Amino acid sequence: MTAARPLTYGDPAHLAAHQFLVEEAALLDAADYAGWLELLAEDIRYVMPVRVTTARGAGFDTLAGMGHFDEGLYALRKRVQRLATDHAWTEDPPSRTRHFVTNVRTFREAGEDLRVESALLLFRSRGDTREADLLSAGRTDLLRATADGLRLARREITVDESVLRTQNLAVFLLWRTRSGWPTSSARSWWSACRPATAPGCASPCRPPAGRSCSARSNSRP
């Protein structure tokens, strides 16, 4: 079923697949998660196995029955929803991240579907004192042709470390987290929250929409 050789770089299907990955990254770099979710097929499977160090002859290099991710649309939506709350401390203040997508190879699958392999390098910097993290991974995606264009139906991420050197996978291997304040209302309540009231400031600083302010009020506006 799978073609043995990748499509040539000039093949319109390859160009469309490559563009899909780049446009997807651009959406995510703009923190447009709602837009990103629309690129996913309803039955998406998003998996990232745990890699392990094994003998060359062992015949496997991932753990059976355990991944870093093994998600459908519900779980992915929940993760996006969580990052959009005011209490996702691990990404507030947000990491500075950049996803480098390269080595794109496209294979024709059944019908109009495309299998796309790519290499990903994630740079992630948090705060001002910690060393930055680098995460290298390969990805194999299944892109499904629909009337609305290509949709991501399956993504398998092959991370290149067995012990991850990053504090968590709050930043997915395909998106960056928001880099600015999500809404103008967030900015206005934050501005009203003086540093003097920061410690345990939930009540004195309670913002209009019931937000609390632990993370943001620690910075001077």
Added chain:
Amino acid sequence: MLDLASVVSDVRRGLIPAHVYADPEIFEAERDRLFARSWVFLAHESEIPDPGDYVVRRVLADSFIVARDEAGVVRVMFNMCLHRGMQVCRAELGNASHFRCPYHAWTYRNDGRLTGLPFHQEAYGGEDGFARAGQALLPAPSMDTHNGLIFISLDPGAPALRDYLGDFAFYLDFYTRQSPAGVELRGPQRWRVAANWKIGAENFAGDSYHTPHTHASVVDIGLFREPKASQRIKGALYQAGPGAGTTYKLPPGGNGHSGFADQLRYVGYPDAMIPGMAATWSDRQRALVADSGFMVSAATLFPNLSFVHNWPQIDAAGTVVPFISLRQWQPVSERETEVLSWFAVDAAAPEDFKRQSYQAYLMCFGTSGMFEQDDVENWVSITDMAAGSMARRLKLNSRMGLTSEGKPVKPPLASFAGPGVAYHGFGEYGQRHWLSQWSDHLSGGAR
């Protein structure tokens, strides 16, 4: 120069000198006085089900092969060749009848015995020059198992594991013995965080107070209905033997066995699993669930093995499914910890349940878990702040639940069916219980 006696004295009063979370001298003392003698978890028997199966695990810098030998016996061997000290097995897991050192090909059976020694006769003059017979990879000084959990101690004179576990064994069953088949572990996910190892261990021992705020986002998105402050404060905190943990108070169920089943159904266990728990747990264990109405959540077994049991909603229809995770805070340095996080499930559970419970685990804990993400952010930040000079002037207040005279603010729970001591509401009882054992070790001699 570290004044260990003064540090320990402060810690025993519930005032923690902040630098202990980033101090190389403290870390050295922990290595020499605590990890040199305490029982430490390495693996679960379900990770090595067949003869020849092995995993390689560490206690701080010491690498051990945990193998099931050809006779089915679990062996724990120091992973260093007797000849020149090469790491004999450099894979994380696999199946092997023998381990051959890459340097000079000294070869060991999977029970540790040295069997292959190239040119034994020509180079060594045979048994006369080097007695191969009786040579084996160094065994762990002490090794024992409980509910399939494999522990070692670097102290050859360690007490029997069951004696060490004491009253905590009662609570351990909720996580690792839900049926006669026992539990199976999958994983671990492994990752390194720039945090001191003690912070996670203390947190799981009794910090129900952090849940409503640290994990507010999880409530916001409707993933887990329980951790609201109004709900969390109703739980009981227990300390028993070398362990301590948190519980949630469940809504009242029916009486007797029907109450027991109601509580398990409430947290999402299918009816097919309830007889297993009913048959395996003692009257007293069942009473904790049915009569006291408490369901275990987080716990820590001193020093660095923690447990969690939560019951999130795994789909848009609101299906509630419980999961169990075991996690180890493996110290790398005073400022770095490798976290090992396993998914655990009753081996006899229906396959559907195993699949759903695994989904629940991934959403909540481990490298990508939505609870764990925010926990680790806190722990990294504490470690970072603890490394400077000012942290040496700050004693962190860990006295919640104690009056200024050191008496409990409220009496222990009278109606708590489990062993040990339990308190209702918020309080740092479990953390102080953990720190008290830490203090005992650090004020003892080095090994």
